[in-house]
Amino acid sequence: MKVGIIRCMQTEDYCPGSGDFAAIRNKKGGFAGVEEEIQILGFANCGGCPGKKAVLRAREMVKRGADTIAFASCISLGNPVGFPCPYADKLKEIVKKDLGDKVQFIDSTH
Numbered sequence: 844m845k846v847g848i849i850r851c852m853q854t855e856d857y858c859p860g861s862g863d864f865a866a867i868r869n870k871k872g873g874f875a876g877v878e879e880e881i882q883i884l885g886f887a888n889c890g891g892c893p894g895k896k897a898v899l900r901a902r903e904m905v906k907r908g909a910d911t912i913a914f915a916s917c918i919s920l921g922n923p924v925g926f927p928c929p930y931a932d933k934l935k936e937i938v939k940k941d942l943g944d945k946v947q948f949i950d951s952t953h
């Protein structure tokens with residue numbers, strides 16, 4: 844699996860992404876059950892509220908070889924401060940619509 848991770852820009856000051864990397868390393872959370880090797884193709888934020896740039900960033904990761912786009916759990920669960928993104932559904936919807944069947948998606952990393 845070659846994964847590109849989209850994270851919440853607002854959360855960067857709280858979290859360096861350790862939970863995402865641990866989930867990948869240990870194949871837990873959103874990566875549970877993945878048997879193949881997992882390579883991290885990219886790690887980018889959504890571009891800031893309301894998250895429209897996530898499309899461009901995910902698109903670029905796919906262009907560079909990602910076969911999976913994972914939305915970090917700071918987006919839908921609000922880790923680590925319990926403040927989910929108010930635009931999470933729309934953000935994911937537009938990324939999925941843009942990339943279609945070209946890639947698989949992971950809705951939350953850990």
Ligand code: SF4
Binds near residue numbers: 854892927930
């Ligand atoms: S749009 Fe959502 S994911 Fe992006 S910075 Fe704002 S709150 Fe975070």
